[in-house]
Amino acid sequence: MENTLYQLLKIENFLELQEELKNAIDGMFQNTECAINDPAPSWFEKNCPKTYKFILSRSKVPLRYLRFYCTPGGELLTPHVDGHVNFRAPFGLNIPVTGTENTLMKWYRTEADNLYDHKAWHDGNPLIACLPKVYEGLEKLDELELLEPHFVRTDIIHSVINPNPNLRVILSVRWYFTREKYHHWNEVFKL
Numbered sequence: 001m002e003n004t005l006y007q008l009l010k011i012e013n014f015l016e017l018q019e020e021l022k023n024a025i026d027g028m029f030q031n032t033e034c035a036i037n038d039p040a041p042s043w044f045e046k047n048c049p050k051t052y053k054f055i056l057s058r059s060k061v062p063l064r065y066l067r068f069y070c071t072p073g074g075e076l077l078t079p080h081v082d083g084h085v086n087f088r089a090p091f092g093l094n095i096p097v098t099g100t101e102n103t104l105m106k107w108y109r110t111e112a113d114n115l116y117d118h119k120a121w122h123d124g125n126p127l128i129a130c131l132p133k134v135y136e137g138l139e140k141l142d143e144l145e146l147l148e149p150h151f152v153r154t155d156i157i158h159s160v161i162n163p164n165p166n167l168r169v170i171l172s173v174r175w176y177f178t179r180e181k182y183h184h185w186n187e188v189f190k191l
Ligand SMILES: [Fe+2]
Pocket: 080, 081, 082, 154, 158
C-alpha cells in the first residue's frame, strides 16, 4: 500500500448528510469523557437513512461497523494503532459530525517493536488497540483538521486533540478485511 495517510472523499450533499447525523446523535454523548457508540444497522436506517444509504450504495464489501467517536472539549485521545500489532485495522472513512473545527488527527512514525497489544472493554466487547511502550521520540508525520469526510489510515500510530471547549464527534465507517485483502479504500469503496 502506498504511503498516503488520508484522502478526501468529496460528497456532493455532504452538508445535508452532516445535518442528518448531527440531529441523530443529539443527546447521545456528554462533554465529559471519551466515548464510542456503535448503533445497529436498524438505528442508521431509521435515524440517518440518507447517510446510511449513501455508504451502502458505494460499498464493495460488507461493513464491519459504523462507530461514533466522541472526544470532549480539552481532551486528547492518546497515540495508538487500531487492531493488533500483527493484524492492524487498515483504515476508516471518518465523517465529521460536530465540533471538528480546530481539532487535529495526527500521525506519527514509530518502530513496530515500540508497540504492544492492549485490550480495553466497551459494553462487554473488547476494544483492541496497540499502544506505544515509549511515547517519547514519536516523530510526527502529518496532521488533519477533519472538516470533510476523509479516508484515514488507522494502522499508523495516531492521536486526536480537541482544544475546543465543546465536544467533537465523528462517524467512522469500517469495512471487512482479511490479512491479505481490503487494506486500501479503493478496494472497498466506489470512489
Ligand atoms: Fe484509532
